[in-house]
Amino acid sequence: MIMVVVALIAWLVTALGGFYLLATWIAKGGARAPRTSKFPPALIFGHFAVAAVGLVLWIIYVVARAQALAWVSFVLLAVVAVLGFTMLFRWIPTYRESRVAVPAGGSASSAAVPAERHFPIVAVGGHGLLAVVTVVTVLLAALGV
Amino acid sequence: MTGPATQAKEPVSAALAGPYGHPFHPILVTVPIGACVASLVFDVASQFVHTPGFLSQGSVWLIAIGVVGALGAAMIGFLDLMGIPTGTRAFRVGLIHMTLNLLVTAAYVGNFFWRQADYGQPVGVAVGPLVLSVVSLAALGVSGYLGGKLAYRYGVRVAAESTQAEGYRPVTSGQGA
Numbered sequence: 487m488i489m490v491v492v493a494l495i496a497w498l499v500t501a502l503g504g505f506y507l508l509a510t511w512i513a514k515g516g517a518r519a520p521r522t523s524k525f526p527p528a529l530i531f532g533h534f535a536v537a538a539v540g541l542v543l544w545i546i547y548v549v550a551r552a553q554a555l556a557w558v559s560f561v562l563l564a565v566v567a568v569l570g571f572t573m574l575f576r577w578i579p580t581y582r583e584s585r586v587a588v589p590a591g592g593s594a595s596s597a598a599v600p601a602e603r604h605f606p607i608v609a610v611g612g613h614g615l616l617a618v619v620t621v622v623t624v625l626l627a628a629l630g631v
Numbered sequence: 632m633t634g635p636a637t638q639a640k641e642p643v644s645a646a647l648a649g650p651y652g653h654p655f656h657p658i659l660v661t662v663p664i665g666a667c668v669a670s671l672v673f674d675v676a677s678q679f680v681h682t683p684g685f686l687s688q689g690s691v692w693l694i695a696i697g698v699v700g701a702l703g704a705a706m707i708g709f710l711d712l713m714g715i716p717t718g719t720r721a722f723r724v725g726l727i728h729m730t731l732n733l734l735v736t737a738a739y740v741g742n743f744f745w746r747q748a749d750y751g752q753p754v755g756v757a758v759g760p761l762v763l764s765v766v767s768l769a770a771l772g773v774s775g776y777l778g779g780k781l782a783y784r785y786g787v788r789v790a791a792e793s794t795q796a797e798g799y800r801p802v803t804s805g806q807g808a
Contacts, residue, residue: 505709512713517643531644538706542699549695549743 489631493623494548497541500620503613507605508534516601523600524576533569536562544624556628563621570617577602577610635716639787648710652790656707657782660775662700666693667739667771671764677755684753691750694743694764701736708732711788721785724777731774738767 511530516523540562547555584603642648649655670693677686712729715722745760781787 509713512643513717517714518638518641527644528646531647535647535706538702542702545702546699 489623489627490548493620493627494544496616496620496623497544500613500616501537501541503609503616504534504537506609507613510604510609511601514599514601514604522598523602524580525573525602529569529572533566533573536569537566540566553628556624560621560624560628563624567617567621570614573602574610574614577605581605581607581610635719636786637791639715639721639785640789640791641714642788643710643714648707648714649788652794654711654788656704656711656788657778659700659704659707660778663697663704663736664771664775666697666700667764667768669693670697671761671768674756674761674764678761682753683755684751687746687749687754687756688751690756691743691746694739694746698736698739698743701732701739705729705732705736715787721781721787724781724785725787728774728777728781731770731777735767735771735774738763738770742767 508530511517511523511525516525516530517527521527540559543555543562544559547559580600580603640651642651642654645651647655670690673686673690673693677683677690680686708729712722712725715725742760742763745763746756749757782789
């Protein structure tokens with residue numbers, strides 16, 4: 487039972503980080519035309535939607551304890567992880583560019599800057615790290631550890 | 632063209648939040664609101680019928696349906712909130728609407744666990760959980776009012792007036808317009 491609750495807490499905190507990143511992405515125009523983001527909307531919103539469904543199923547599992555729910559949540563989480571890693575790999579070059587561009591005084595017009603360049607590295611790192619904790623604890627809980 | 636008000640009318644993701652002029656959040660909230668109202672009706676009715684056990688038990692199920700429904704509605708609501716430009720009055724009302732709803736949902740989660748001790752017993756709903764339901768539903772009403780303000784006063788996710796005008800053109804009949 488402890489692992490089930492630890493997984494729930496890890497998942498909830500990860501979700502908070504995800505909301506922050508998604509809100510930043512939208513506020514910086516990620517979803518608006520002309521799109522400058524390297525994240526296709528289907529990728530980032532798919533990540534959000536599958537994670538949200540998985541989290542709701544996990545919450546139901548915490549109360550109902552039907553074993554099938556745990557495994558469905560885990561499979562959904564695996565899909566979420568794949569989408570998340572896809573975004574991470576697309577984000578890293580953008581982040582590197584921003585590290586180079588700023589000291590050089592590059593005045594690239596803000597319209598051309600991908601929305602995800604505004605992600606603080608702490609938020610991305612924290613979200614990713616907690617996501618890994620979530621996947622591991624959900625797997626352990628599903629296995630009955 | 633892309634003023635702050637226009638921005639809040641557009642879905643951030645048409646697939647998830649509903650296409651322009653057809654937001655999904657308003658229809659999703661009918662599930663938790665309906666379940667929470669029905670739960671309170673069961674709570675009150677359980678005080679008067681001769682075999683109240685089924686109502687007390689049903690009320691717990693309605694709370695569970697309400698909480699799960701609220702989470703679903705919240706996910707889509709977050710997307711609409713993220714579409715409102717920050718620093719505006721509409722965004723602030725949206726934040727209060729969100730905070731109230733999260734508190735109400737948390738209260739119902741607490742209420743759900745509070746009722747577990749009596750679950751399956753042939754008794755009516757205890758006074759404590761019943762009062763918590765009344766308070767929660769009242770807060771939900773206030774939050775719903777703010778949600779209505781966002782839609783009907785600030786026009787969040789509501790089509791622009793130029794689009795609305797389409798609905799008021801006379802229908803051309805066979806005789807010609």
